[in-house]
Amino acid sequence: MADKTIVIGECRVARQQLLDQGSRAATALDAIGVREGDAIALLIRNDPCYFEVLHAAALLGAYVVPLNWHSKADEIGYILADCTPRALIGHSDLIAAAQPVIPAELPTFIMDDAAATASSSPSPFHARDWPLFRDNAVRWEQPARAPRGTMIYTSGTTGHPKGVRRAPMTPEQIKKNAALLREIYGIEAGMRAFVCGPLYHASPGAFARQAFQHADLTVLQQSFDPEDLLRVIAEYRITHLTMVPTMFVRLLRLADSVRGRYDLSSIRWVTHTGAACPPDVKRGMIEWWGPVIHETYGATETGAAVGCNTEEWLAHPGTVGRPMTGTELRIYDEAGREVAQGGIGEIYLRTEAYSDFTYHGRPEQRSEVDRSGLVTCGDVGYLDVDGFLYLCDRKRDMVISGGVNIYPAEIENVLVNCPGVRDCAVFGVPDAEFGESLIAAIEAEPDAEPAPADVMAFLERRLARFKVPKRFVFETLPREASGKIFKRKLRDRYLQSGIPPM
Numbered sequence: 348m349a350d351k352t353i354v355i356g357e358c359r360v361a362r363q364q365l366l367d368q369g370s371r372a373a374t375a376l377d378a379i380g381v382r383e384g385d386a387i388a389l390l391i392r393n394d395p396c397y398f399e400v401l402h403a404a405a406l407l408g409a410y411v412v413p414l415n416w417h418s419k420a421d422e423i424g425y426i427l428a429d430c431t432p433r434a435l436i437g438h439s440d441l442i443a444a445a446q447p448v449i450p451a452e453l454p455t456f457i458m459d460d461a462a463a464t465a466s467s468s469p470s471p472f473h474a475r476d477w478p479l480f481r482d483n484a485v486r487w488e489q490p491a492r493a494p495r496g497t498m499i500y501t502s503g504t505t506g507h508p509k510g511v512r513r514a515p516m517t518p519e520q521i522k523k524n525a526a527l528l529r530e531i532y533g534i535e536a537g538m539r540a541f542v543c544g545p546l547y548h549a550s551p552g553a554f555a556r557q558a559f560q561h562a563d564l565t566v567l568q569q570s571f572d573p574e575d576l577l578r579v580i581a582e583y584r585i586t587h588l589t590m591v592p593t594m595f596v597r598l599l600r601l602a603d604s605v606r607g608r609y610d611l612s613s614i615r616w617v618t619h620t621g622a623a624c625p626p627d628v629k630r631g632m633i634e635w636w637g638p639v640i641h642e643t644y645g646a647t648e649t650g651a652a653v654g655c656n657t658e659e660w661l662a663h664p665g666t667v668g669r670p671m672t673g674t675e676l677r678i679y680d681e682a683g684r685e686v687a688q689g690g691i692g693e694i695y696l697r698t699e700a701y702s703d704f705t706y707h708g709r710p711e712q713r714s715e716v717d718r719s720g721l722v723t724c725g726d727v728g729y730l731d732v733d734g735f736l737y738l739c740d741r742k743r744d745m746v747i748s749g750g751v752n753i754y755p756a757e758i759e760n761v762l763v764n765c766p767g768v769r770d771c772a773v774f775g776v777p778d779a780e781f782g783e784s785l786i787a788a789i790e791a792e793p794d795a796e797p798a799p800a801d802v803m804a805f806l807e808r809r810l811a812r813f814k815v816p817k818r819f820v821f822e823t824l825p826r827e828a829s830g831k832i833f834k835r836k837l838r839d840r841y842l843q844s845g846i847p848p849m
Contacts, residue, residue: 369402408492424448
């Protein structure tokens with residue numbers, strides 16, 4: 348059987364080659380003092396190197412901290428100071444851009460971007476060549492240490508991001524985790540995977556790791572382009588993908604002539620996560636791609652814990668699914684009482700297939716999200732009579748206007764379908780009369796910014812009047828490391844702008 352292969356652009360690398368390189372990298376990193384429980388920071392775009400560094404870290408029992416390469420230097424500097432890595436590995440141009448915040452004593456290694464057509468600019472300071480450093484070492488021959496996986500930094504509701512640091516899994520958890528991941532990603536023999544999200548985020552990274560282990564072919568993409576996604580699926584006969592709802596929206600806006608240009612009959616399983624999908628958008632994808640759409644809900648702290656297939660979703664439109672095998676889920680009201688079926692409250696859950704976690708260096712913040720051993724992500728929702736979960740919104744995003752609870756996610760699900768709207772965020776701001784009022788921040792399609800009056804009319808035809816925002820602003824939306832819109836920054840920007848309350 349042909350060796351499993353990883354592809355990005357014109358670059359093709361055999362899985363076994365990456366495993367061999369990772370084995371040498373483990374020996375080299377051990378020689379400079381990387382020990383069990385230490386962190387290795389990784390500043391790269393999507394690149395096959397991701398897998399060799401993960402393999403090296405697994406042998407060493409170290410955590411890999413994937414850094415968001417879109418971040419500003421100060422943001423990268425904060426995480427480096429917080430996780431105190433024993434090594435930093437990255438693409439040379441990204442390392443060069445972050446140079447002002449990289450401690451001089453931190454061993455730093457650079458490589459070229461595998462997808463680049465030409466060599467990257469060399470880093471101008473003490474960084475060493477990663478391939479040379481790696482390949483001068485012999486393969487790892489010691490017993491493998493307990494693997495730690497990745498330590499993802501979440502943006503959080505306030506303040507700086509926090510590193511989610513998991514304990515090593517027990518043998519029983521490893522077994523249950525493997526079974527759960529098969530359920531989430533539809534892992535099967537002969538699969539051909541396409542990773543079209545950033546590897547520094549939990550979901551694409553988790554899918555990529557499963558693809559690296561199981562898929563005959565894994566194709567990486569560094570930035571999402573809707574037509575190019577169709578081209579890749581057709582060219583490589585892709586069977587499995589993981590996506591987010593924003594990608595669905597952009598795909599559905601392609602002209603029929605573009606959609607019909609590509610053969611998508613190879614697709615067998617699409618997992619989407621990251622945000623609740625607007626029902627009209629999901630129906631559109633099911634009508635186009637067929638009953639291959641699977642939804643999951645969870646977070647970096649909890650892992651994917653809730654899910655549904657196409658048939659279940661069509662029978663329960665708008666749901667994010669039912670608790671998966673080994674998941675306990677409860678919903679509590681503001682007083683800490685468990686609510687009855689159909690009651691809205693804060694969602695708490697725990698899945699036995701994942702080891703427990705703490706926030707790196709912040710155990711007190713870990714205790715703040717815990718209730719009776721279950722963990723909350725701050726989401727508000729309810730369970731229907733069949734046990735399917737529905738999300739209302741983030742607890743911190745709910746708006747109370749004139750004494751009425753308003754869930755911005757409901758408005759966003761409608762607004763994202765308005766012509767000319769690429770993405771949007773709705774949030775509450777102070778209002779002298781009603782306490783809070785709604786603002787909609789809109790990222791328009793290029794050269795297609797809709798008029799505020801047209802947006803308002805679009806919403807008024809579909810929503811109750813009190814749910815229609817009073818003000819619309821157009822801008823490039825700030826995003827968290829995960830790609831989600833950073834509402835706190837939007838709200839803070841408004842409050843600091845000097846615009847008087849409505």
